[in-house]
């Protein structure tokens with residue numbers, strides 16, 4: 001792909017092939033994913049955008065090895081996925097911080113799950129906190145922080161092991177608009193500096209366009225990828241860009257897909 005973001009079109013870090021996922025529940029079977037085929041390129045920022053219940057979280061959870069696919073194949077770095085991939089960070093809408101542990105100890109928490117010594121990671125953890133303007137909060141507790149600060153801690157925690165792939169499930173969905181804007185810009189900065197591959201779930205057309213190389217628009221009943229939209233706006237993207245005709249043009253193109261799908265009732 002010809003942009004200046006370091007994305008390598010030829011190399012797919014993640015490949016999904018003919019992926020189906022059916023949930024069995026008391027109320028019958030739910031086809032949450034139908035025939036999903038998707039490549040996530042090395043270094044790419046790809047957003048999944050779609051109405052509630054279209055299978056965004058299911059797709060992310062299947063990729064994270066937290067959910068088993070019913071059929072099809074998921075490949076990460078050329079290996080078929082058999083469980084949670086090691087080289088992975090995840091951020092959810094709820095920050096999942098432990099209120100009885102300090103900010104620093106929350107960032108270090110995944111190492112304990114992996115039974116790795118935390119000692120060599122204290123400095124990198126503090127450095128990450130510094131990057132997100134949280135260095136002075138390292139010894140505070142999550143309940144002393146704002147929602148935006150808490151989510152920054154959750155992002156630091158996901159980045160600590162320097163994963164190649166970062167999965168983000170509506171990470172800013174519960175935040176106020178100004179905090180969300182700030183975190184969008186911070187995330188873009190981290191992404192352009194590190195060239196991580198990011199899969200980002202959002203309900204916001206504007207957020208998806210602001211941050212992404214490509215936006216995969218999903219539809220529901222059954223959950224599927226309807227269309228993939230390339231966002232060829234220059235980097236770095238600024239909040240003010242949202243007012244430009246080019247940005248508005250992209251947003252209108254995505255909105256049209258939703259209109260075609262009957263996602264808007266008003």
Ligand SMILES: Nc1ncnc2c1ncn2[C@@H]1O[C@H](COP(=O)(O)OP(=O)(O)OP(=O)(O)O)[C@@H](O)[C@H]1O
Pocket residue numbers: 023024025030031032050051052053054055056057058059223
């Ligand atoms: N554990 C489960 N058991 C049964 N059905 C489920 C389960 N998890 C999800 N579903 C169903 O699968 C479909 C897709 O759900 P999913 O949470 O992936 O959608 P989503 O696009 O992430 O929704 P939202 O935007 O509201 O978070 C929905 O119909 C949902 O009810």
